[in-house]
Amino acid sequence: MKASSMATTLLSSTLLCAVILPAQANWTLELAVTNNYLFNGVSQTDKKPAFQPGLTWEAGNGFYAGFWGSNVDFGEGTKVEVDGYLGYYHQFRDFGLDIGLAQYTYHGRGHSSELNFRELYLTLHRNDYELSFWYSNDYFGFGGGHLVVKLARSFTLSPGWTLQAGLDRSHSFDKASYDWEGKAGFFHAELVLSTDLAGFILSAGLHTTTLKERWGDDALVLSVSRSF
DSSP states (O other): OOHHHHHHHHHHHHHHHHHHSOTTOEEEEEEEEESSOEETTEESSTTOOEEEEEEEEEOSSSEEEEEEEEEOOOSSSOOEEEEEEEEEEEEOSSOEEEEEEEEEEEESSTTGGGGOEEEEEEEEEETTEEEEEEEESSGGGSSOOEEEEEEEEEEEEETTEEEEEEEEEEEESOTTTOOBTTBSEEEEEEEEEEEEETTEEEEEEEEEESOOSGGGOOEEEEEEEEEO
16 A cells, blocks of 8 residues: 555544544553564564554544554664554454454655555454454555464463463465465464553563564564553
């Protein structure tokens, strides 16, 4: 997607938010730092630290919208990622449904905007389980359809301590446009331990992928975040 597409998407989202979001909507600011920004198991910062601010507006009726950002390093001049999203969450009797649209944008060099893409997402929550789907028809601007499917489960180890185990598959439907080391896809597994310490969320995660190149190496990811 080009920058003009981003502007159109954000304008449409803003107009829609004006309709669906009541005056008493809630704002949440989140600030996070991490030693390595992973996206489905792949480092977006060349294994270097990242600062990641986010701002979310919740309507109180299930609708929400927001922005999220991070520094990145793809080795070709792109330095910043800024994403916008618009979604809806509803809790049914036995499960929760989260569905929405995200717009990823990249900045730093003139060609950075060529990486921009949109992605539809859907997550089903039931008890301690989550099943998530992300689909883009123009993954990282290469024109190929791409799907990520993730299954995760959370375990409460003791009051205030949570362990999440997750497994996801990234799959390209058009290897001529986008491939993973010559293959259609790869797997990523994670174990993430987290706790709340005086309002700060501390987490430590072990990640591994079936990729062979360095950007998919096994990683220990540490992060600290705080919401206001």
